[in-house]
Structure formats: C-alpha cells, structure tokens
Amino acid sequence: MTETVIQVAYLIAAFLFITALRALGRPDSARRGMQLAAFGMAVAVAATLLHARIVTYEWIAIGAVLGAAAGYPLGMWVPMTAMPQRIALSHAFGALAATLVGVGEYSHDLAVGAITRTHVLALSFEVLLGSLTVTGSAMAFGKLQEILPGRPVTFPYQNIVNLVLVAAGVGCLAWLIAYPIDARVFVSMIVIAAVVGVLFVLPIGGADMPVVVSLLNSYAGLAAVATGFAIDNNILIIVGALDGLSGLILSLAMSKAMNRSFANVLFGAFGADGSVASAEAAGGEMSETNSENAALRLAYAERVIMVPGYGLAVSQAQHQMRELGELIQKRGGEVRYAIHPVAGRMPGHMNVLLAEAGVPYDKLIDMDEINERFAETDVAVVVGANDVVNPAAQTNRASPIFGMPILKVADAKSVLVLKRGRGKGFSGVDNDLFVDPKTSMLFGDARESLLDLGAEVKSA
Numbered sequence: 001m002t003e004t005v006i007q008v009a010y011l012i013a014a015f016l017f018i019t020a021l022r023a024l025g026r027p028d029s030a031r032r033g034m035q036l037a038a039f040g041m042a043v044a045v046a047a048t049l050l051h052a053r054i055v056t057y058e059w060i061a062i063g064a065v066l067g068a069a070a071g072y073p074l075g076m077w078v079p080m081t082a083m084p085q086r087i088a089l090s091h092a093f094g095a096l097a098a099t100l101v102g103v104g105e106y107s108h109d110l111a112v113g114a115i116t117r118t119h120v121l122a123l124s125f126e127v128l129l130g131s132l133t134v135t136g137s138a139m140a141f142g143k144l145q146e147i148l149p150g151r152p153v154t155f156p157y158q159n160i161v162n163l164v165l166v167a168a169g170v171g172c173l174a175w176l177i178a179y180p181i182d183a184r185v186f187v188s189m190i191v192i193a194a195v196v197g198v199l200f201v202l203p204i205g206g207a208d209m210p211v212v213v214s215l216l217n218s219y220a221g222l223a224a225v226a227t228g229f230a231i232d233n234n235i236l237i238i239v240g241a242l243d244g245l246s247g248l249i250l251s252l253a254m255s256k257a258m259n260r261s262f263a264n265v266l267f268g269a270f271g272a273d274g275s276v277a278s279a280e281a282a283g284g285e286m287s288e289t290n291s292e293n294a295a296l297r298l299a300y301a302e303r304v305i306m307v308p309g310y311g312l313a314v315s316q317a318q319h320q321m322r323e324l325g326e327l328i329q330k331r332g333g334e335v336r337y338a339i340h341p342v343a344g345r346m347p348g349h350m351n352v353l354l355a356e357a358g359v360p361y362d363k364l365i366d367m368d369e370i371n372e373r374f375a376e377t378d379v380a381v382v383v384g385a386n387d388v389v390n391p392a393a394q395t396n397r398a399s400p401i402f403g404m405p406i407l408k409v410a411d412a413k414s415v416l417v418l419k420r421g422r423g424k425g426f427s428g429v430d431n432d433l434f435v436d437p438k439t440s441m442l443f444g445d446a447r448e449s450l451l452d453l454g455a456e457v458k459s460a
C-alpha cells in the first residue's frame, strides 16, 4: 500500500516538473513554473520519506536543517549577477550527493556480499559522472568567481593526457563489470573522473563558463538517472532525464545564440585574449553628452528602444529603466525593450530583471523581431550592454565574437550609451559603436544616469 502511495506521488511530482518546465519557457508564466517545480519537489521528498528502506529520520533531519541553512542565503542573498557561479556551486553539491550515494550503495553491497554486475554498472556511471561534475563545477565556480584565472589554461599534450585519463576511467568501468568486488578500482575510477573534471574545465575561458555550467548540469542529471537505476527510484530517473536533457538543450541554445559550435565552446579558447581584435578596431573619439541634452532627445522622441545589458544588472537599475520608459510614454513616445538571448550572464537574464521591475511582457521584444525596428527608431538607449551591440561581431572577422548575432543598434537614427567609462565587454574586445558619429556616451553608473535622465525628462 505504502509503495503504491509513493509511486502515485512520484507520478504527480513528475507531472508537476514537466508542467513547470513548460511554464518556465515564457517570462509571464516563469514564476508559476518555479512554484510548480518547488511543489513537485516537496511532493517527491515527502513520498521518499515514506520509503521502507529509511532506517532513521534523525540524520535526514540534520541534513535537511544543514541544507536549508546553506540554501536559504544562497537563494536569497546572492545577487543576480552572481547566479552562474551560484548555479555551478549547486551542481557541485548535487553531484557530490549522487557520488556519495553511489559510494554508500557500493560499500553496502560489498558488506552484505550482494553486488551484481548490472548494479555495479549503474553505480559506476553514477560515480563517474558525479565525481567529474563535482570538480568540473567547482572549477567553473572558481573561474566565474575569479578565484581561479578566467583565461584558458593549456599545457603540452593536454589532449593526449585527457584521452588517456578518459580511457583509464572507461577501463576501470569495464574491469568492474568483470570483477565487481574490486573496491580499489572503484575508488581509482572516482579519482580519475575527478581529475578529468578539472582538466575538462581548465582550458575553457571564463566567458564560456555559463555554457559549461549548463553542460555540467546535464551531467549531474545523468548521474541522477544512474542513481535512480542503482537505488531503484523512479522519480530520480525521471528528474535526472529532464535535468540532463534540458541542460544539454540550454548549452546548445547558448552556443547558437553566440553563433559558436558546441565543439568550439568546449575546445576553442574564446574570451582568452581580445588583443587581436582590439588592435584592429577602427578607433576614434567617443562623443560625450550630459543628462540634460540626452533627456531632451528622449523627451521629444517618437520611438525609443531600450537595450539592457550586463551593466544594468550590475547597477540593479531595472526599476529606473522602467520608470524612464514610462515617463517617455507619458509624453507620447513609444518605448520597447530589446532582449538579446545572451545579454547579461545567464539566459533570460534581461527578461527576469525587467519582468521583476514590472515592464509589461509585450514590451519585451526578442532580438530577431526588434532588429527590424531599429531603422525606424529615433533613440536606442544602450544601458550597460557592450558585446551584444558590438558591430565587430558582424564586420570584423578577426574578432573573437565574429558571427555572434547582435542587436542592430547602429541602425537607429541616434544612439545613447549609458556606461561607467571606457570598460570593455565580457569578451574583452573594443566596440566601434561607441565611436560611431551618431552615438553619444553618457558616463556614470547606469542607475544614477537613468535617475538623472528621468528627472530631466520630467522637467523637459
């Protein structure tokens, strides 16, 4: 009877997860999607607590308290701009849990002398993928948090070393299927996978880390699938498969949005050094403006497009952007918001920020659609965006961002750029848009500048 209740609860949880994923695909339903997923997780955890194999609840309670104590600050206090490294850390913990379950199951099987070849196969996959994800995600966290050097780190014969290690890991797995009780090989396999995780992330540049984090998410999902098979738990298999596939789809979508092949992201060295493209940038003088003059243009513009980027997130200026947009609209101007798929530091970053600030969803326009509108736009207001509006991505073959689709801001009749100074974008290359004769630069923190513009537009 209890087993039936558990399986029905798992089915409900799986339905909730799938519905949640669907809802997460649109900004207006994303919040509901998160709530559905959280509810699904609560159902799955509650059902698992009924399981007959649970020996004592004390350790579970201690784990839950410790997990909540660590999870609450991670969820509530980490700023949006640090989300990629926070997610990397979560993957490392998730994968560590899967690896520990694998180690626990293996030692239990050894102790009771009940180890089988199929079981050891599932456990081996679990610890291989789990261990690789733990160290890979920890490396990604270190690079994103700038604890480790963000540049790609390479050394002679790296590919050969990697191949030998992967072959050694697969060799251990094959050995274990033949001799399941060889615990030394089981431990060696975990260590080898941990080293592969480090070496896999080492040669990838900091700019590509979000793609790597998403791929590691996929590995963590597959480790969960293997855990599900190993401990005969259906919800782990379903959730792991959803996680594994959605992580892979997200990595592919991010690579596509940067117009890079997946192989190039993983084995190229993008973002390592912008000096070539910098040297080839046309150069020229930036034309500086002040908030009074800039506001006059906005106050009398008929069509305005706001272009948010990473700097908006840094200065948390989304509310000020929305307020400025409303002021322009009150004066009769039409305002839209251009959303580049990889603006900011994670997919959907700008959607999340602007939706949180209350910008209506129908004003958030995706890149392909908004690009057709720039030519008829009086002022394009670029707020803390750089790479996603860099014309070099279309014109400079030597640029590391060449081929990345951009927002065609330069097609607008005039461009106003709000940024703190002459800092480069994440890829580290110069941006000729800033020296274009139709561009005016308003230097300062995005939030302050938007506040000033708002005040000036009001009094214009």
Ligand code: NAP
Binding pocket: 207, 208, 209, 210, 211, 254, 258, 308, 309, 310, 311, 312, 314, 315, 341, 342, 343, 344, 345, 346, 347, 348, 349, 383, 384, 385, 386, 387, 388, 389, 418, 419, 420, 421, 422, 423, 424, 425, 426, 427, 444, 445, 446, 447
């Ligand atoms: P970006 O190229 O990183 O440029 C951000 C700009 O914001 C900088 O030039 C900086 O210039 C300015 N800035 C920083 N803090 C500011 C503040 N407080 N006030 C005003 N301006 C500020 O940003 P992006 O155009 O959004 O491009 C995103 C980049 O991340 C792309 O290269 C993309 O490929 C990469 N990426 C994104 C994702 C994703 O999923 N979103 C994933 C992987 C990689 P100053 O220092 O002069 O102020």
